[in-house]
């Protein structure tokens with residue numbers, strides 16, 4: 535079969551790009567290797583899909599080239615996606631920090647994308663394995679259901695996070711096959727683990743959560759942190775994990791905005807239990823060796839504002855919400871997502887070295903990069 539465009543991967547980016555190109559009159563096939571598209575969408579945002587953020591800025595994205603995402607993000611904004619949500623009458627709400635979620639369920643978002651694909655007459659091929667991709671005058675995709683050809687190939691196969699949702703390194707392999715470089719993929723938005731000593735110190739706090747400022751280098755996040763059986767999680771940790779480099783320390787301020795140094799020493803224990811969750815306060819005083827009356831509230835103040843922790847590692851791709859790194863942005867046009875050296879070959883979404891913060895930014899990147907590619911494919915830009 536011959537198409538104008540073949541899209542590889544039926545996640546957020548692939549579905550949106552296929553729908554847009556189809557809506558603009560192109561004959562589009564989408565190939566998904568798992569039994570149904572959009573599986574990750576259904577588990578996103580705790581089942582309600584944090585589908586965008588009201589305040590999207592380039593600083594919310596990590597990339598070897600921090601300027602790369604600007605153009606696509608400026609041309610397809612959260613408001614554009616909201617227009618679509620309204621057109622499909624999908625109710626949504628802002629939870630916090632500009633994060634927009636579906637009121638009912640992430641299924642609404644997937645239904646929107648599938649409805650748009652139907653309207654664009656996109657041929658959806660699920661449970662279809664890709665066995666080879668070659669190119670002469672056209673791209674030829676060999677699959678478990680036969681050969682497909684197109685002048686344009688869009689790679690939207692995502693990253694390595696959560697293999698059970700269909701994640702694979704296919705997009706990176708394909709990029710390498712065409713001679714493109716890859717920024718080394720790494721787990722991002724991921725819980726961090728303790729080494730043995732910290733595990734013994736803090737492991738029993740599993741389930742305790744507290745507000746912190748988590749800092750690495752110049753980047754900091756003021757959000758909740760959660761102690762787990764194996765380490766730390768919660769929004770503050772997931773956010774800072776994307777910036778963390780193995781072996782380096784994180785600074786955690788456990789008492790943000792609080793001056794504990796003026797507390798009366800005989801009150802210290804009681805006051806700390808009021809400012810921190812009680813289990814954390816007690817464990818912390820015990821670990822630090824502070825007995826009653828405490829020797830120095832100044833020391834407590836300093837230690838709590840500057841907990842320097844070197845995580846042993848991360849929970850890896852099995853638990854990472856996204857994959858950092860990916861197809862190097864130096865290889866792609868920031869206007870169209872097309873590979874500079876391979877006309878007709880596009881990379882969109884998470885497979886590209888653009889990684890958003892927690893809070894709807896990764897879906898916004900999926901929409902914006904998909905839109906940029908669809909416009910280019912259809913000659914609409």
Ligand code: FDA
Pocket residue numbers: 542543544545546547548565566567568571572573574575577578579580583584585586662663664690691692693695696699700701702703704705854855856882883884885893894895896897898900
């Ligand atoms: P995505 O990974 O979604 O899709 C890739 C598709 O390609 C998959 O369907 C896969 O099966 C398919 N594929 C892979 N290899 C293939 C092959 N060889 N052949 C054919 N098909 C292949 N972001 C956000 O903004 N808000 C949120 O609320 C959340 N929540 C969230 C929760 C959880 C648990 C996770 C794991 C992730 C999130 N995210 C998120 C991140 C967000 O889901 C992610 O960034 C986007 O889904 C990326 O979209 P893509 O389409 O690029 O990849």
